[in-house]
Amino acid sequence: MIQSLPFRSGHSLPDTSATPCGSAALVSLTIGHATHGADGVLGAGYLPDHVWTFDYPQRQIWEEARNWRPTADMHRADLGFPRNMAGKPVSGFPRITIHVDGKALDMLLDTGATAQPTTAGEQASHIPIKNGIGVTSYITASLLERWHHQHPCWRIVDDGDSLLGHARLIEVPQIEIAGLKTGPVWFTERPDANFHDGMSRYMDRRVEGSLGANVYGYWVMTLDYPRATVWFATQ
Numbered sequence: 001m002i003q004s005l006p007f008r009s010g011h012s013l014p015d016t017s018a019t020p021c022g023s024a025a026l027v028s029l030t031i032g033h034a035t036h037g038a039d040g041v042l043g044a045g046y047l048p049d050h051v052w053t054f055d056y057p058q059r060q061i062w063e064e065a066r067n068w069r070p071t072a073d074m075h076r077a078d079l080g081f082p083r084n085m086a087g088k089p090v091s092g093f094p095r096i097t098i099h100v101d102g103k104a105l106d107m108l109l110d111t112g113a114t115a116q117p118t119t120a121g122e123q124a125s126h127i128p129i130k131n132g133i134g135v136t137s138y139i140t141a142s143l144l145e146r147w148h149h150q151h152p153c154w155r156i157v158d159d160g161d162s163l164l165g166h167a168r169l170i171e172v173p174q175i176e177i178a179g180l181k182t183g184p185v186w187f188t189e190r191p192d193a194n195f196h197d198g199m200s201r202y203m204d205r206r207v208e209g210s211l212g213a214n215v216y217g218y219w220v221m222t223l224d225y226p227r228a229t230v231w232f233a234t235q
Contacts, residue, residue, distance in 0.1 A: 041112060044092030048225045054111065056217040057235065064222065074222075074231040077178035079109065080204040081228060091202040094223070096211060096230065099176040101151070106207050108199055109223075109230065113137055113212025114163060115188060121160030121169050125186040127214065135217065136161070139187035139209035140195055144170050161188045177215065178232050185215055 051064040070076065080095035094109040115136035117127050127134040139147075147154060147170060160169030167189040174183035187209065200206040220233040 043112060046092075047223065048089060048092040051222065051224045051226065053220060053222045054216065055220045056213065057220070066226075068222070068224070070222065070231045071233070074233050075178040075180050077230050077232075079223075079225075079228045079230055080106075082202070082204045089225075089228075092225075093199065093202050094225075094228075094230070095203050095205055095207060096177070098211060100172055101147075105209075106205050107137075108195075108203065108207050108210035110138070110210035110212050111216070113188075113210050113214075115161055115214075116163035117169075118157075118159055118162050118166075121157050124155065124157045124160065125169060125171070127186070135213040136188045137185060137210060137212040137214055138190045138195075139170065140192045141189050142192050143208050144168065144187070144189050147172070163188075164190075175215070177211070178230070180219075180232060180234070182215060182218065 051066070051068045052061060053064055054061050077096055080097075081089040081093075082091050084090050095106055096109040098105050098107055113136050115121075115127055115129075115134040116132055117125065117129065117134060121127070122129065122134075127136065144156075148156060154173065155171040157169040159166050161167040169186050169188055172183060172185045172187060174181055175185050190209065195207050195209055199210070216232075218234075220235060222231040222233075224231065
């Protein structure tokens, strides 16, 4: 683990000592391979205890003041975190609830969900890519199968992504999040164990996948970790 790095006075990243793991980063020997050359990832070990705005249309991110408050036109969703007996979060992975086909679905809020679409996947989904990498959302294989059985008209790409082996894509016509409806949304298949047995261990409820920047990318999103809420501005 890497603790907060020393910066010149007045020129630093926000302090991370109050986050669940108390560290700025985890050293990884594979991060460059997984992200095609990126130096690192700011994630659930760093972002908590702050208020962050992700301006996807303008490709900017910044930290808000501690007294930040939403404007009247923003849309709110509550976030779930596992907490200890004192009520403090013990994990930095936020759970968000969306609605698909009229049913509530618990998901990981995942700003880093990564796609490596195949030619077929790129042609079907029109995912913007750079150096072969794009953004996506993930869904468990069992739920993908259920959706496909219930809605055979929802498009599937059998060999749509190659980031972690060959995976299917499914196109969901519309989802609802924070009272906002958007779609279509493409989801990349992941084994059930990745979320039921993996991510869910670090969350307050079992999740069926993760919701990524292919959904958030149309809005300005503010993650208010201290108040366990997320806000969306449609501009």
